[in-house]
Amino acid sequence: MPVSTLYTCPSSRTARHPLAVAALSAMLMLGLAHTAAANTYPVSPAQRATADQVAQRGVPLSELAPNAPDTYTVKTGDTLWAISQIFLKSPWRWPELWGMNHEQINNPHLIYPGQVLMLVKQDGMARLQLGQERSAGDTSDTVKLSPRIRSSDSDVAAIAAIPLNLIEPFLNDAVVFDADALATAPRVVASPEGRVLVTKGDLAYARGDFSAANEYRVFRNTVPLRDPGTQEILGYEARYLGTADLIRPGEERSDGDGHSEIVPATLRVKTVRQEIGVGDRLAPVLQRNFLRYVPHAPSQAVEGRIVSIYGDSLNAGQNQIVALNRGAQDGLERGHVLALWQKGRNAVDTTYERKQDIVLPDERHGVLFVFQVYSRVSYALIISVKEPVRAGDRFSRP
Incomplete structure (x- = not known):
């Protein structure tokens, strides 16, 4: 039976949660991880260690959502993607807010309804920590912190990364x-x-x-x-x-x-x-553990194109499925979060003496969540998008 453990050091005044559940998020977007991802070379162990240390500091206060609350009580029906939107401008940076490293991203604990999330700000950085769970009917504003261990025979009670009915x-x-x-x-x-x-x-x-x-x-x-x-x-x-x-x-x-x-x-x-x-x-029929999808950004640069829209549609919108021309051999994993780009349209520059044809820059307009990976192909859910998505559209690391 799976056992999930949440631990706080007795000598500490604040609870420490080593990692978040399957959240639609992306990790390690600071420090040398950025530098390594700028090329096609693998991230070295030293670079990853540095990126892990940076990620564990939290996120800059400038990355917080304008109305990010000091505390939030997890409710039944919540998802980590929805909660991350409450705290962050960029929801895929959720693991940084928890201070999760790469190893923890791939082996998450779970978050349950009733747990209190506390936003701690220090030295220009913000971190999320766990307070003591609130019982039903408790409306007190006081949050107590204490060591605790949760054991569960089932993962059913834990909140998921995104609404499971979408996947x-x-x-x-x-x-x-x-x-x-x-x-x-x-x-x-x-x-x-x-x-x-x-x-x-x-x-x-x-x-x-x-x-x-x-x-x-x-x-x-x-x-x-x-x-x-x-x-x-x-x-x-x-x-x-x-x-x-x-x-x-x-x-x-x-x-x-x-x-x-x-x-x-x-x-x-x-x-x-x-x-x-x-x-x-x-x-x-394959058995799936939906709660173990742990969204995170690819640790190195990745770019590709949408192969097709699943089904018979010519274009797609939010909550639809697309096939990608990258797979496991290209470094994609289940849970990767990707940026979706719209190809720049053709235009005419009329400011010169003679008109000139130009192509406008590609514009980022959506987010993909990879949920199934094969050797050379992957499937992704369109989490958010501004314009219709078509075969041939480009994606990249967020």
Whole structure:
């Protein structure tokens, strides 16, 4: 069972929380981390150590939101992204406000409703600390600080990084395979009474290796994802159809006369996005821990382009999903926060004797949150945006 520990030194007058939960935020944007990220070289251990020390000081007072409160009591339904907007002008700098280092970013504790967040200002810097939790009905303005340990059998009570309903529908939907991955996956081979398509509650018969799981996602033909610049195929996006539960495994048996019979596995369709038919492929349902998404900025420079808008849209807005032409081999991780840029429009300079065509600078207009990473492709949620997002738009480290 997971155990989350919040500790304060008994000799200290202020509570210390070593790290925040999965917050939509970005870490280490000060000191040598900036210098190292200005090029494509990896951040050295010495540079990262320096950046960690800088981050642990907190954030400059100038980075606080104009009306940042001195204390805030965490409520049920809060998210770390929403809370960070209360305290900071740039919500992705949340880990700096907590003084989190790189190691802590990747191994977070949790924040729960009822905990009191205290904004401590000293020497031109601001830090968040934890006060004693308030009980229901406590309206006192007094915040007491004391050592404490929280043990929990479940992470359910902890607040999440962002509203989970924004991501959950896409964790099964948005899937990228290598070119031949689905070619060897289990496949639907028949349906009861010879029906062409089956839907929720129907049985389906399939062949393949079903030893990996009892719950499966069903996919149709893949669609290639091409790099907007090079047109190179980065992966194959599979169209999600629904889920099915394994009822009986298949077998090969003898009919008693020396002849063998192939009996396919039996599955029952559990959910459907589209009707399922013969030839559709199956892959195990993956278990996700939404609370362990820990948003942070990439530790080194990264730039890329949006490959496509998930679904059939030509452009996208807030809370929609986009595919990126960068993945794990490029240093992207789940939880990375990225800046979204709009390409500068063409214009005409009429101030010269002769008119001249010019291109206006790209403008930063949104924030992306990476929630799924493959080798060469990633999926990101559009957290905020000013203008419609299109395939080919640029992203970078915030």
